[in-house]
Amino acid sequence: MGNETLDNLLNESRTFPPSDEFAAQANAKAELYAKADADREQFWAEQAERLTWDTKWSQVLDWTNAPFAKWFVGGKLNVAYNCVDRHVEAGHGEQVAIHWVGEPGDTRDITYAQLQDEVSKAANALTSLGVKAGDVIAIQLQMIPEAIFAMLACARIGALHSVVFGGFSPTALRARVDDAAAKIVITSDGQYRRGKAAPMKANVDEALEGAETVEKVIVVRRTGSDLEGEVPWTDERDLWWHELVDGQSAEHTPEAFDAEHPLFILYTSGTTGRPKGILHTSGGYLTQTAYTHHNVFDHKPGEDVYWCTADIGWITGHSYIVYGPLANRVTQVVYEGTPNTPHEGRHWEIIQKYKVSIYYTAPTLIRTFMKWGAQIPAEYDLSSLRVLGSVGEPINPEAWIWYRETIGANSAPIVDTWWQTETGAIMISPLPGVTSTKPGSAQRALPGISAKVVDDQAQEVGKGGGGYLVLDQPWPSMLRGIWGDNERYRETYWSRFAEQGFYFAGDGAKYDADGDIWLLGRVDDVMNVSGHRISTTEVESALVSHPTVAEAAVVGASDPTTGQGIVAFVILRGNAVDGGDEAIQALRNHVAKEIGPIAKPRQIMVVPELPKTRSGKIMRRLLRDVAENRQVGDVTTLADSSVMDLISTGLQSGRSED
Structure with a gap:
């Protein structure tokens, strides 16, 4: 970013305090901040007490070997027991844990007692194949119940899971299998995507050709006869899930593991070269995911119906579908399909049917809903919704306002959450019963978390200043390293501010006049225009604030x-009508008015779609190729690679300069 700090350009003055009624019943109270500030370690010890431990810890935090943390030293627990068995033992076995909805319309309600049986049988099945604590199991499954059973079964027996997103290519799967030396791969015959059955097992077979560490492949039958052709099969290696698991005993005694026992590896997407396996352990991770889920979403066990729309292939699915929510005795919706199959009201139909009260989704999806139009959600009863959440990237103020007004009936608090695969759990977010929320701002670090915005010299910038977002204190759910490469871990996250001991993962941020934090995206995406350092996020927000624009990406x-x-x-x-020269000029002038003449786009192109990864992040690198008339780079991580062809053909239109 050079020696200058990031220019802080966009202003947002609207605020929305919680209602008195909401604040009165909220899980989180304002005094949590002071309590955490007074004694951080004692605060985290109290959060850990919300879990069931077989052996109490002797020390809350050991930071003597920084940046390798140990939390709840000497403590022992079983993560799966905390997510399942203890709720059954407490008399909640008949509570629904998962309302599962398949894309074709099939459904399944799974109670905690049934979940306990399924996880126990899967644990016994893995043990029967010789899996033991410390082994790695690769899971490439879509959003079906068996994906959750498999993850919890691994946790139950102390095996690590490495979940690979169901849409990833054979090459991506193979790289992850090899890096972690996975012993077993769990997949399905096929998956439903937009009304069609697509093969999965065939891709896995292609990935595993010549793989040396894989002993068995377990296959869930999902699409069956809807899939064209036979499912490829290797007799000595492959096993059907239903034949292996269904006949197992539902009795299984979970074993307690050390708080620092590895729970899973999750590879960050979009990396070039060798994949980067982020390692998370057990006690601290479960403590912080459960704490944040309880307080950020104001979740009430046995009363709320919660829905996080993420995929388990990403960290959001790990932390806010599987571990945090189930530790808190959630009743949740898990949906297999896409939001526009069979129609664009599918999410609202599901919310109406199950009376979803907490809904957690990504800004890219919110902007897609905006593009489709407010008339679609208006057809459904969304009155059950009481908390809305946003995750994945900064949400622009106009999308935030649309979300609040159109989906939240102008009353549901919005929690705009900042965190990463590496942080394991939410780090910066409003607390819904405490914070007066601001459209587009994640606002402040949660109680027990410490974050700062600093300049190149690691000095904290003042109110109104912009710079690098750093974490200056260790936190329980932090990554414990990169699998098999401690040096890369130090270099990637701790070298930029090594002297100060700050964690930095590449995001820019600013403080507003109140000292609230605004995320500005990756510092790699900062533009240098005539010596001014301008964030792509701010220009995108200005564009989306125009009534004709649903979504924008800026490079x-x-x-x-x-x-x-x-x-x-x-x-x-x-x-909106198509963007002619006049409309494009109006947009350029709108940005100049919102931010200032320095931020006026040189060129605006109207496109039918934006290039996004399968987790919904915009691939600005590819747009930069288009903008600079270069050959477009690697598109294999895109959800739809044909998007780039559509954009490239429109390159010559929409150029406007003055």
Whole structure:
């Protein structure tokens, strides 16, 4: 970013305090902050007490070998027991844990007692194949109940799972299997995507050709006869899930493992070269995921119906579908399919049917709903919703306002959460019964968490200043390293501010006049226009605040005059006319008015879609290729690679300069 800090350009003054009624019943109270500040370790010890431990810890935190933390030293627990068995033992066996909805419309309600049986049988099945504590199991499954059973079964017997997103290519799966030396792979025959059955097992077979560590492949029958052709099969290696698991005993005694026993590896997506396996352990991770789920979402066990729309292939699915929610005795919706199958009201239909009260989704999906139009959710009863959440990237203020007004009936608090695969759990977020929320701001670090915005010299910037977002104190759910590469772990996350001992993972942020934190995206995405360092996020927010724009992505393209010129790609809302020269000029002027003339885009292109990864992140690298007339780079991680062809063909239109 150079020696200058990030220019803080966009202002947002609207605030929304919680209602008196909400605040009165909220799990989190304002005094949590003071309590955590007074004694951080004691605060985290109290959060850990919400779990069931076989052996109490002797020390809350050991940070003597920084940056390798140990939390709840000497403590022992079983993660799966905490997520399942203890709720059954407490008399809640008949409570529904999972309302599962398949894409074709099939459904399944799974109680905690049934979940305990399924996880126990899966644990016995893995043990029968010789799996033991410390072994690695790769799981490539779509959003079906067996994915959750398999993860919890691994946790129950002390095996590590490495979940690979169901849409990843054979090459990506193979790299992850080899890096972790996975012993077993669990997959399905096929998956439903937009109404069609697509093969999964065939891709897994391609990935595993010549794989040396894999002994068995367990296959869940999901699509069956809907899939064209036979499922490829290797007799000595492959096993059907139903034949292996269903006949096992439902009796299984979980073993207690050390708080620092590895729970899972999760590979970060979009990396080049060798994949980066983020390692998370047991006690601290479960403590913080359960604490944040309880307080950030104001979850009431046995009363709320919760729905996180993420995929278990990402950290959000691990922390806020499986571990945090189940530790808190959630009743949740798990949905297999896409939001527009068989129609664009599918999510609202599910919310109406199950009376979902807490809904956690990504800004990219919110902007897609905006594009489809407010008339669609208006057809459904969404009155059960009482808390809304946002995750994945900064949410622009206009999308935030649309979410609140159209989905939250102008009353449900929105928790805009910042965290990462590496942090394991939410780090910065409003507390819904405490915080006066601001559209687009994650606001402040949660009680027990410490975050700062600093400049190049590691000095904290003042109110109104921008810079690097760092974490300056260890936290329970932090990554414990990169699998098999401690040096890479130090270099990637701790070298930028090694002297100060700050964790830095690449995000820019700013403080507003109140000292609240605004995320500005990756510092790699900062543009340098005539010496001003401008965040892509702020320009995108200004564009989306225009009534015709549903979604925008902005990149800096080399410019002989200004160093970099701002190039914007916009998707218009469903009711907007096509973007002619006048409309594009109006958008450029709108940005200049919202932010200032320095931020006026050099060029705006109206596009039908944006290039996104399967987790919904916009691939600005590819848009930069288009903006600079280069050959478009690798598109294998895109959810839909044809998007780039659509964008490239429109390159010459929409150029407007003055």
